[in-house]
Amino acid sequence: MGLLSQQYDDGNIVLTSVEGVLNWARLCSLWQMSFGLACCAIEMMAASASHNDIMRFGVLPRPSPRQCDVMIVAGTVTLKMATRVKRLYEQMAEPRYVVSMGSCSNCGGPYWEHGYHVLKGVDRVVPVDVYIPGCPPRPEALLEGWMRLQEKVRDFTIVKEK
Amino acid sequence: MTENLDVLRQGIASGRLKTDELVLNMGPQHPSTHGVLRLELVLDGEIVVKIIPSMGYLHRCFEKHAEAMTYPQVVPYTDRMDYLAAMNNNHGYALAVERLLGIEVPERVEYIRVIMAELQRIASHLVAIGTFGMDVGAFTPFLYCFRDREYILDIFERTCGARLLYNYIWVGGLSHDVHDGFERDVADFIRKFRPTVTEVNNLLNYNKIFIERTAHVGVLPADVAVSYGCSGPMLRGSGVDWDLRRDDPYSIYDRFDWNVIVGDGAAGTLGDCWDRHMVRVGEMEESCRIIEQALESFPAAGDIAEAIPKRIRPPKGEIYTRVENPRGELGYYLISDGSANPFRLKVRGPSFVNLSVIDEISRGHLIADLVAILGSIDIVLGEVDR
Amino acid sequence: MGKTHEEICTYLSELFPDAGLEYDDAVPCINVPPALIREIALQVRDDAELAFDTLMCLSGVDFGDGTLGVVYHLDSMSLRQKLTLKVTIPVAEACVPTVERVWRIAEWHEREAYDLVGIVFQGHGDLRRILLPEDWEGHPLRKDYQVQEFYNGMKVPY
């Protein structure tokens, strides 16, 4: 998909500054897919409501996966839902990120042992960038996870490692 | 306004308007399905011909867990069913086990339970009202509702340390005593909260467009509601005067003076979306009244843990206990075989039952109405799928 | 308040003398033979003295001793009385007539009992799995249920 998928051998000053600006643009404008699964979705809504206001970070919830950068997997992923989650991820446009919010989507959470219909971790179907622990994580934890994701985007480079 | 639709319907019925049906798949990821419900809509233009709901996208095997866990270990799982009304879920489960064990809980515990359950009811209704507003396209009331809900969560948090899922009401007692200044916090909240209802009324509930969108839409007649087993605001919106807190009293609800809010069809037909919505708005005020009365006679001191049994092994037997959740009748059917684990715990979730009526009341409406109807049913998928 | 279970049982036994209705004091409930559940359901709904207009809950149970059960919790809003009916069937022929047309909500409850416990409801119009995917193996709330290893290529146990 153009510049971001390429690798350059030498990181000269022009390349690194362009890269810096592009990374800055991406991290400042991470649009979130408004997509909630379970209990964590309520905390995700609380994070975008007035008290916590995740939109301070430049987040804009978009309903269509095509226009989103980040998928927050907020809640328990069941086996019936897992294929849909994967499909939604595939519908998103690159560069895309996945935040796994809450114990359930990290590893199955309280349903890890007897939950015959629960996927034990969403990372079994889609690659995850940031894991947020908690059952459910507080909105503050989501904000922290968001900043970690921004760090990750900031450190992205198209210069080949030596 | 519906006469335009009638003209359309007549045209289709008489065959003058040739149409073809279209199947639209709504969900599991869709902004207005309140989670992961999937509706297969058979549409004729924009008119809904048939709805095939399919759920289970959040089936978290609650009943299997209940069989594998000991009685106290089940409590956190009840939280996660109807995650907007965790306190009420806890309450119902605790009642079921207590009745099977035959234990009485101290007075103070009962008071705290009732106050917590009613606060939770307000919090849950706030979410319902806010998201319903969002479904009909008004985004701002949603944020006002969430803002006020945070004050309730703050009280819960000070008491038990959790914001959403509390594991607070235990079999025989509570996990923690209330924090210092609990009564003051709650009274403060009630005082702060009442103006919000007026605000939401002005902004949303009596808005002309909102009434146009919700009145005469999704009319649920009382006999259909009863046959489908609907409960809670869904049933009361249809004009049936039925509230388990009064009609099948549990805990100490019989000590308070409050009204059961019933829909009256003021803006449209009895049992339409607006009625269901306004029942919720009215119930928040009634909950405030219950809380105020409970605070007046609140026992100042007492051990909240004195009735918690050391070992919970109910005798062989079975019981069906029901409580009034914000969404309706939450029933626990508990079978004990005398061991430390429930033998079978079946949950009758109000959302599950209320949702079953969607096909019946949405036929012939437009897609936009379907979204409003779904919002007015106020489902929580955690409880539909369990 | 309304009638007790014992009174209802006596009342129903007069109406259905050959049915062999049993009153179970321990629960309390009335044990109904599977074949008759539909007639009795209609009777208790339409009888003016009983008027059980609501099906509160319908549960499928695996009793673990080779029998399955269906438990009907009924409620009469007008007469303020409750009733529990119980049907017991052997696992081998887990088949009960449907009450779908008596109380509309029974449709979904029965689908759930079919899905999780594996009880087939005769005459049910749309007996599909409701919670689990269509291609799921087994009925999870059976006491002898073994979780399948893989579903759709995804590992099921942790």
Add this chain to the structure above:
Amino acid sequence: MESLLQSFFGDNILTLLLYCSLPLVFLLLYALLAILGEVKVSAWMQDRLGPMRTGPYGIIQPIADVLKLLQKEDITPANADKFLFNLAPYLSFMSAYAALAVIPFSSQYVGADLNLGLFYLLAISSLNVAAIMMAGWASNNKYSLYGSMRAVAQIVSYEVPAAMVLVIVVMFIGSLNLQDIIIAQSGPFWNWIVFGGPKQDVMLASGHTLDASWTNLIFFPLFLGTFVMYYISGLAETNRTPFDIPEAESELVSGYHTEYSGMKFAMFFMSEYANMFIVSAVTAILFFGGWNSPFGVYLGDAFDAPWLVAVEQFGWLVLKGLFFVFMMIWIRWTLPRLRVDQLMYMCWKVLIPFSFGVALLVGFLVVIL
């Protein structure tokens, strides 16, 4: 303006290109401002802060958004009609851009001073419908199709009352030229059409003299109503709440642009905001004096600097336009959404009969006065 550019670059194609691209520069800057305005105004209305981390108080948030959208993968769905799918966003943006050609930004600058300016405006802004239809159809997605069908029905319907309202004003002024309409309102704010139009005789650019007197005040209630009708039709034509039915988030995901990603989505986004400005600017021109200063005097006249007058006029028009854009944002975050049949009812049974009635009345009054 043209002569100024000519003095720098000579009379050649470069001058013309520069002259034409001025509105584009304005459009891009305005879109950034409007997007920021939308998020900030909504945040303030909702007891929030809005973007805070991108630059001071988040003011460069839209720049980050655009830069990010530029980097996004450009998805064309496998089963889409690729040609139409790719053409639609450009067409949509083009129609918005082309409409700016006849908007007089000041007495000195108007892209094309057409005698049929209003007519052109109506025609070119309808092109957007074709783009939306294309997008919805070519996406091969049921939600997109529903969205575009709704949009087309809505926009085409509301063209009728909008055009009717324009006819009313044209009848009153006697010219389709937008500059003429603005000149007719020169002087202090009570000469604006919404307040009954000019109160003394005005010489229009076309050389025709408009006879006017204080009796025009009787038009005040009529034109106030006309203004409200135009603004409502404008809201509907730009698909803004309460008429955002084509992209109703809770019903149709995002309507006709559900399948669009990256810059193509940004094009739709920008053309929506551009259309908002065009409707607002036309409202300002038709009813609120266009680039006329509300006080009837200019700072530039005092200093004898004609260029300052032009800048002031530009400022007044943009200010008035932005005010109406702000009103749109305000309405969006306050009201719920109408339903399709209610929308049509509003158009065919309320706005159209009323606009015809007002047109008759105004025509009658113009003749007898």
